[in-house]
Amino acid sequence: RRRPDGLVDPDDTELVAVPAPEPADGEALVRTTYVGMDAAVRAWLDDQPGYLPPVQLGEVIRAAGIGEVIETRCDAYAVGDIVTT
Known part of the structure; x- marks a missing residue:
């Protein structure tokens, strides 16, 4: 929604629910169980270049x-497999 000034406020972000897509050939659908939110995320929200580019307004936070x-429709993964980024 906007770039935070100081601490991140709930009004700075938005949680959007969307229907799960159907995986195409060679893809798998993954349910996220854990997301790491560390201090680097706050730095990416500023509009200042760093070791990674800033997150643009409206982008998903990495x-x-x-x-x-x-x-799954991918030979590399089976239903129930645990994956990480």
């Missing part, structure tokens, strides 16, 4: 995560 494959 973060490390762990999830479980819940649907």
